Amino acid sequence: MAVNIRPEIQDIENTIISTRRDIHQHPELAFEEHRTAKLVADHLESLGIDVQTGVGKTGVVGILKGKNTGKTIALRADMDALPMQETSDVPYKSKNDGVMHACGHDGHTAMLLGAAEILSKNREKLNGTVKFLFQPAEEGQGGARYMIKDGALEGVDEVYGIHLWNYQEFGTLGVKPGPIMAAADLFEITIHGKGGHGATPQGTKDAVVISSHLVQTLQTIVSRNTNPIESTVVTIGQINGGYNFNIIADTVNMKGTARAYTEENRQLIKTRMAEVIKGTEQIFSCKIDFDYEDGYPPTINDPDAADTLLNAAQKIVGEGAGYPYLSMGGEDFSYMLQEVPGCFFLVGSSPMNREPLSVPHHCSHFDIDERALLVGSSVYLQIVEDLLMKG
Ligand SMILES: [Zn+2]
Ligand SMILES: [Zn+2]
Missing domain, CATH: 3.30.70.360 (Alpha-Beta Plaits)
Known part of the structure; x- marks a missing residue:
C-alpha cells in the first residue's frame, strides 16, 4: 500500500512524534488541559500564528491569515484524556496516575500542530485564513459547545475534524458523506x-x-x-x-x-x-x-466537504482512502457540523503487527502506530492547499 507522506511533514516527523509523546506522558482531563493548552499556545506563538487562549474554558485557537483574502477553513483537534490507568509499559507512559490518553487526542493535537508549522511557513501562498481549533473536553462534557459559544467558528466557512482510528490499519483513511458517528x-x-x-x-x-x-x-x-x-x-x-x-x-x-x-x-x-x-x-x-x-447529536458530514476530504486523502493514502469502519460512538464535533458545513474523518492507526480490534480506543493498553500521525498532518496540509492555495 503506497502512502505518500508530504515531504515537509516527513521533515518534521521527530517534532510531531515527540510532541505526541510529551502530551501522552502528561494527560489532562476535561477542562483541566492547562499544560497541554500552554504547550499548544507556546508552539503556535513560536510559529508567528495569532493565538487566543481560554476559548471554551481551556481551548486554544490559532489564526493564520494568508497574504490574500479568501475562505476561512477551520481544522480541529481535541486535547483531553480519560480517567483511567495506563497499563502498558511504553517509555512515554502516562506520568499522571489514573489519567491516560486512551483515545488518541494526544495524537490529534500533535498532528494539527505539525500541519500548523508547515502552513505558517507558507503564509504568502495562502488565499484565505486557517483557524486551528484546539478543543477541550471531548470525552463527555461537550467542549465543542463551549468553543462555539466563545466564537471559535465565527467567520468559518468549512470545518474539518480528525480522529485516529485503531479499528483501521495504517495507510487507510475512513470518510463518507452523511452520518459518520452516532x-x-x-x-x-x-x-x-x-x-x-x-x-x-x-x-x-x-x-x-x-x-x-x-x-x-x-x-x-x-x-x-x-x-x-x-x-x-x-x-x-x-x-x-x-x-x-x-x-x-x-x-x-x-x-x-x-x-x-x-x-x-x-x-x-x-x-x-x-x-x-x-x-x-x-x-x-x-x-x-x-x-x-x-x-x-449524530456527526453528519456535508457531502461537498466529504468530497474535498476524500480528494485530499487520496493524494496521501491513494486506494487506502474509503468507507470508514463505523462505530456507534458519539463525538462532539457534531455540534460544530451543526453550525458550519464540514467533515469528520478517521485515520487508520492500529498498532503495527496487532489485530486492528485488539487495541481498541478507551482500553488501558491503548497505543497507536505513530506513522499515522504523519498521515493526519499530511491530510490537514493537503486540505488547506486544495482549498486555499489554488491559482
Ligand atoms: Zn474517546
Ligand atoms: Zn476521541
Whole structure:
C-alpha cells in the first residue's frame, strides 16, 4: 500500500512524534488541559500564528491569515484524556496516575500542530485564513459547545475534524458523506412497585419481574420499529434493585444508552421508549419514572466537504482512502457540523503487527502506530492547499 507522506511533514516527523509523546506522558482531563493548552499556545506563538487562549474554558485557537483574502477553513483537534490507568509499559507512559490518553487526542493535537508549522511557513501562498481549533473536553462534557459559544467558528466557512482510528490499519483513511458517528444519549428508568415476602407474591408489584419484562420489550424498538438498514442501539447497561433471595423488590433502577445515526431514528427511539414504559405501567399497574437525556447529536458530514476530504486523502493514502469502519460512538464535533458545513474523518492507526480490534480506543493498553500521525498532518496540509492555495 503506497502512502505518500508530504515531504515537509516527513521533515518534521521527530517534532510531531515527540510532541505526541510529551502530551501522552502528561494527560489532562476535561477542562483541566492547562499544560497541554500552554504547550499548544507556546508552539503556535513560536510559529508567528495569532493565538487566543481560554476559548471554551481551556481551548486554544490559532489564526493564520494568508497574504490574500479568501475562505476561512477551520481544522480541529481535541486535547483531553480519560480517567483511567495506563497499563502498558511504553517509555512515554502516562506520568499522571489514573489519567491516560486512551483515545488518541494526544495524537490529534500533535498532528494539527505539525500541519500548523508547515502552513505558517507558507503564509504568502495562502488565499484565505486557517483557524486551528484546539478543543477541550471531548470525552463527555461537550467542549465543542463551549468553543462555539466563545466564537471559535465565527467567520468559518468549512470545518474539518480528525480522529485516529485503531479499528483501521495504517495507510487507510475512513470518510463518507452523511452520518459518520452516532447520537449518544443516556437514560434512566426507575420502577416503583410494591415489595413483600418472597413466598407471598399476591398483593405485591414485583419490580424485578417488571424490569425483566421492560428490558426485553425495549429491545423490540431496534428489532421491530426502526428500519433494519439503518443502525440503532438500545442498551440497558446497569440494573440495581432488590434486597435478598426471599424479598420481593419494591424498586428497580436501570440505566442505559441509545444510539442512532439520524435525528429521525433518535426521536423514534425516544418516543417508543416512552410508549413502552407507559404501557408497562398499565400492564403491571405500577409507576415508572423515565428520564432521557440527549447526549451528542449524530456527526453528519456535508457531502461537498466529504468530497474535498476524500480528494485530499487520496493524494496521501491513494486506494487506502474509503468507507470508514463505523462505530456507534458519539463525538462532539457534531455540534460544530451543526453550525458550519464540514467533515469528520478517521485515520487508520492500529498498532503495527496487532489485530486492528485488539487495541481498541478507551482500553488501558491503548497505543497507536505513530506513522499515522504523519498521515493526519499530511491530510490537514493537503486540505488547506486544495482549498486555499489554488491559482
Ligand atoms: Zn474517546
Ligand atoms: Zn476521541
